[in-house]
Amino acid sequence: MFDVYLEEKAFEKASAHFKDHASRRLEALGFLVGGVYSFEGRQYVMVEDYVTAENDATAVTVRFSREAFKDLSKTLSDGVVIVGWCHSHPGYGCFLSSTDVRTQKVFFPEDFHIAVVCDPLKGEWKAFKLSKAEPEGNEENYREVSFAVVREK
Secondary structure, three states: OOOEEEEHHHHHHHHHHHHHHHOOOOOOEEEEEEEEEEEOOEEEEEEEEEEOOOEEEOOOOEEEOOOHHHHHHHHOOOOOEEEEEEEEOOOOOOOOOHHHHHHHHHHOOOOOOEEEEEEOOOOEEEEEEEOOOOOOOOOOOEEEEOEEEEOOO
């Protein structure tokens, strides 16, 4: 069993977004929406979609533009669960920077929230969660978790 399952359509949408931005040497980001489930007492996340809007990006930073939140509020309907976020590190590998860890702590603090990082130039993907076992203040208080892309037959 994996900690995170990404439906193929969400994976493909994120991939296309990241590749487009990487062609201009820019980072990109979006929200992961879906659900939180359990099987035999073990919790897992199912990512059903990748939702994004206009990004303000550089080669090493990214955030949503001011205008993006208006678009996101239209896209994210009632009942949609944001299970995490996904962003790219074009050419830098998959890890959580200290800024990424702070973002996770402030905006995605629930046990089920995930952070997925993609390096579209290297074709790498990794998923992370905050680790409650690490002392507060330690910027390395996250752990890599397992994930799989779910493809329809």
